[in-house]
Amino acid sequence: MPIRSDGKRxxxxxxQTAYVLAVRDDKLVEHLYWGPKxxxxxxxxxxxxxxxxxFENPQGLVxxxxxxxxxxxxxxxxxxxxxxxxCRDTRLVFEDAAILPHDEAGxxxxxxxxxxxxxxxxxxxxxxLYEALDLIERWAIVSNAAAADPGGMAPEPGAIRLEQVxxxxxxxxxxxxxxxxHLAGRWGGETQLRHDxxxxxxxxxxxxxxxxxxxxxxxxxxxxxGTAVGVDLAAAGTAVPPWPELGRPTGExxxxxxFGALAWSGSWKIVVEATPYAQTQVLxxxxxxDTVISLGPGEKFTTPACVAGYTEGGFGSMSRTLHxxxxxxxxxxxxxxxxxxxxxxxxxATYFAVNEQQQMELAEKAARLGVELFVVDDGWFGRRQNxxxxxGDWYVNPEKFPRGLxxxxxxxxxxxxxxGLWVEPEMVxxxxxxxxxxxxxxxxxxxxxxxxxxxQLVLNLARSEVRQFILDFLDRLLSENSIDxxxxxxxxxxxxPGWPDEPREHQREIWIxxxxxxxxxxxxxxxxxxxxxxxxxxxxxxxVDLGILRRADQxxxxxxxxxxxxxxxxxxxxxAYSPKTMVCWLTDSPHWGNQxxxxxxxxxxxxxxxxxxxxxxxxxxxxxxxxxxxALVAQYKAIRHLVQEGNLYRLISPRAGELAALEYVxxxxxxxxxxxxxxxxxxxxxxxxxRLRGLSPERVYSLxxxxxxxxxxxxxxxRALMAWGLSLNLQGDFDSVMVHLKAE
Ligand code: DGJ
Numbered sequence: 001m002p003i004r005s006d007g008k009r010x011x012x013x014x015x016q017t018a019y020v021l022a023v024r025d026d027k028l029v030e031h032l033y034w035g036p037k038x039x040x041x042x043x044x045x046x047x048x049x050x051x052x053x054x055f056e057n058p059q060g061l062v063x064x065x066x067x068x069x070x071x072x073x074x075x076x077x078x079x080x081x082x083x084x085x086x087c088r089d090t091r092l093v094f095e096d097a098a099i100l101p102h103d104e105a106g107x108x109x110x111x112x113x114x115x116x117x118x119x120x121x122x123x124x125x126x127x128x129l130y131e132a133l134d135l136i137e138r139w140a141i142v143s144n145a146a147a148a149d150p151g152g153m154a155p156e157p158g159a160i161r162l163e164q165v166x167x168x169x170x171x172x173x174x175x176x177x178x179x180x181x182h183l184a185g186r187w188g189g190e191t192q193l194r195h196d197x198x199x200x201x202x203x204x205x206x207x208x209x210x211x212x213x214x215x216x217x218x219x220x221x222x223x224x225x226g227t228a229v230g231v232d233l234a235a236a237g238t239a240v241p242p243w244p245e246l247g248r249p250t251g252e253x254x255x256x257x258x259f260g261a262l263a264w265s266g267s268w269k270i271v272v273e274a275t276p277y278a279q280t281q282v283l284x285x286x287x288x289x290d291t292v293i294s295l296g297p298g299e300k301f302t303t304p305a306c307v308a309g310y311t312e313g314g315f316g317s318m319s320r321t322l323h324x325x326x327x328x329x330x331x332x333x334x335x336x337x338x339x340x341x342x343x344x345x346x347x348x349a350t351y352f353a354v355n356e357q358q359q360m361e362l363a364e365k366a367a368r369l370g371v372e373l374f375v376v377d378d379g380w381f382g383r384r385q386n387x388x389x390x391x392g393d394w395y396v397n398p399e400k401f402p403r404g405l406x407x408x409x410x411x412x413x414x415x416x417x418x419x420g421l422w423v424e425p426e427m428v429x430x431x432x433x434x435x436x437x438x439x440x441x442x443x444x445x446x447x448x449x450x451x452x453x454x455x456q457l458v459l460n461l462a463r464s465e466v467r468q469f470i471l472d473f474l475d476r477l478l479s480e481n482s483i484d485x486x487x488x489x490x491x492x493x494x495x496x497p498g499w500p501d502e503p504r505e506h507q508r509e510i511w512i513x514x515x516x517x518x519x520x521x522x523x524x525x526x527x528x529x530x531x532x533x534x535x536x537x538x539x540x541x542x543x544v545d546l547g548i549l550r551r552a553d554q555x556x557x558x559x560x561x562x563x564x565x566x567x568x569x570x571x572x573x574x575x576a577y578s579p580k581t582m583v584c585w586l587t588d589s590p591h592w593g594n595q596x597x598x599x600x601x602x603x604x605x606x607x608x609x610x611x612x613x614x615x616x617x618x619x620x621x622x623x624x625x626x627x628x629x630x631a632l633v634a635q636y637k638a639i640r641h642l643v644q645e646g647n648l649y650r651l652i653s654p655r656a657g658e659l660a661a662l663e664y665v666x667x668x669x670x671x672x673x674x675x676x677x678x679x680x681x682x683x684x685x686x687x688x689x690x691r692l693r694g695l696s697p698e699r700v701y702s703l704x705x706x707x708x709x710x711x712x713x714x715x716x717x718x719r720a721l722m723a724w725g726l727s728l729n730l731q732g733d734f735d736s737v738m739v740h741l742k743a744e
Contacts, residue, residue: 014134022047027093031063031171063171080164091117120145135309138168143300162293166285167306174279177225183217188560190541191572197228206269210494218262219576223250260308263546266515294505323578340611341372349617352379365618367415370633375420392434394473420485425470445498453492462513490538522551562591563606567654580644585615598734604632605736639673649693665694674739678730689725704740
């Protein structure tokens with residue numbers, strides 16, 4: 001049984017790992033263990049460890065599964081409430097538990113029920129175990145268990161105010177310092193890896209922007225402190241207890257990693273706290289900032305899920321597990337196992353100045369390259385000539401498309417491609433008919449300015465009429481036109497998050513109700529139009545998370561398409577998210593953003609390490625470039641199943657020096673593809689042999705590689721490829737090579 005109990009302790013065992021919690025004699029639910037699976041039950045620790053320090057209470061230091069604020073507890077809580085009588089002290093104790101062999105997702109599931117000792121507050125802790133992946137999804141359901149008030153006296157007598165309600169608290173083995181790996185960034189520079197040594201105190205990763213954000217991503221990984229390269233642990237002083245570090249630093253393919261991610265696309269928060277007692281905990285959930293949920297009698301609130309896992313196989317194993325989890329359990333099932341089409345998007349070619357004739361001509365060129373999906377981006381609707389007007393007016397612009405979209409769509413279909421269209425449903429330009437009709441539909445605070453960003457305001461998706469409007473226009477668009485793909489964009493974050501029409505006690509729920517509204521609309525559209533493929537975009541990678549990936553088949557990674565910058569952005573992305581979801585266009589050279597020049601092949605190779613797209617102006621390409629691109633698209637189609645579905649090995653990080661190498665291997669190791677990138681050849685150093693991973697040592701592989709790139713034979717054993725490696729010829733600046741390996 002993957003989940004079982006010995007009466008006191010609850011064991012959740014995956015193939016390799018175990019997670020153990022216990023009900024103590026004082027009825028607190030204590031976290032006991034999270035690490036490698038052990039042979040005997042007696043191997044796991046027992047409950048009722050009571051650390052004792054002056055100025056503390058032993059109960060206040062117990063690592064709890066779901067700490068609530070109350071008593072002598074000073075570390076970050078999951079739950080902070082105010083009861084109707086003003087009491088703000090919460091005491092949650094164990095009530096009962098249930099083990100379900102198969103829940104609605106077909107997985108083993110543990111429910112722990114907690115109840116407040118004096119008030120009608122109940123909390124259900126849910127644990128869904130993915131045994132084969134060694135992952136646990138956790139969420140909480142908090143309810144006001146008082147009987148609903150029959151008289152309905154205003155305003156909600158007996159409401160419990162939830163001031164903080166996280167999804168989970170993950171406790172790490174105590175007594176040792178950790179390094180936190182996380183993703184930081186900004187527009188044009190998303191998902192940059194950071195390794196921070198943790199000392200006493202909190203490191204808060206968060207978005208207060210209403211959306212996931214480019215600036216931080218709701219994902220974390222914790223490893224032994226020595227992983228923070230270049231940090232002298234002894235010199236770091238107080239971060240280190242007075243004994244040697246427990247465990248070795250973690251690398252790409254070896255060492256322990258505790259990791260997790262939150263399935264939420266609104267404001268979120270991850271608090272990583274190291275206490276003065278060398279305890280480390282990670283709490284994740286909806287951001288409590290400016291958020292209060294008012295739960296009337298009989299009402300409940302379900303948090304988003306937070307998934308977490310443990311591996312001893314380093315960051316590479318962590319990523320492969322997360323990728324597999326996304327393909328098997330997160331992505332919309334309809335398309336999860338289908339390869340993603342090669343797309344062409346005309347945004348950088350024509351920007352807002354789209355018209356029927358010019359898009360038809362681009363489509364013909366794209367089709368010649370082997371493109372499978374042609375996407376018209378911003379500019380096709382309303383009075384949209386630039387970003388100052390038109391958002392919200394979702395009718396086809398009659399000057400640009402006098403015959404509607406039909407003839408273009410038919411043309412694209414006749415060329416053998418799918419047709420895709422860009423929308424930005426959550427936004428409105430003040431210069432639009434929609435805003436003139438419904439100025440009250442946007443987030444705003446009466447009497448305050450409505451701050452614009454990219455000349456637009458945010459529609460309040462917490463309002464039912466706004467959701468209905470979006471549902472209606474998109475449903476109509478998809479019903480009246482044969483559209484195969486929607487790119488759903490979001491180009492600003494929240495300001496003045498007011499909801500004046502809502503009763504005061506619910507107004508601060510807007511942060512949550514907006515996201516729930518977004519999910520509701522998206523889910524309904526998917527149900528009504530099941531064949532459509534969906535891409536999430538937010539000015540690049542501003543909305544990449546496990547919540548949106550339940551609705552979107554893929555996401556736009558970054559507006560920055562410079563291939564060298566992309567190596568870093570894509571590396572960070574791949575730590576947490578599957579390459580299949582990572583849309584990568586190659587665009588023109590020199591790049592519009594930094595004027596860096598690079599070859600067509602290099603740009604292609606970088607984009608081929610995810611879901612390939614082309615975003616260049618094909619009108620500027622020479623016949624020779626078109627021919628080269630056609631061949632590269634064909635090469636991508638031959639290896640994309642490996643990139644999109646295979647196991648990723650990050651052989652050499654672009655951060656490590658002048659080389660980067662990525663390898664993708666299929667499940668039975670019969671096929672692999674290797675990409676090697678040289679940033680710059682320095683001081684005539686020869687490029688070292690690239691050692692592969694994940695192959696079958698006993699098998700012989702034949703190699704397909706461009707002429708003149710390989711030193712040595714085109715036929716090698718898996719053992720030789722992994723022990724000695726491949727000697728490749730790379731020269732100059734921004735050179736690249738792709739090798740396709742097939743077992744004989
Ligand atoms: C931002 C997106 O990231 C771009 O790809 C493009 O769709 C523009 N918006 C259009 O306004």
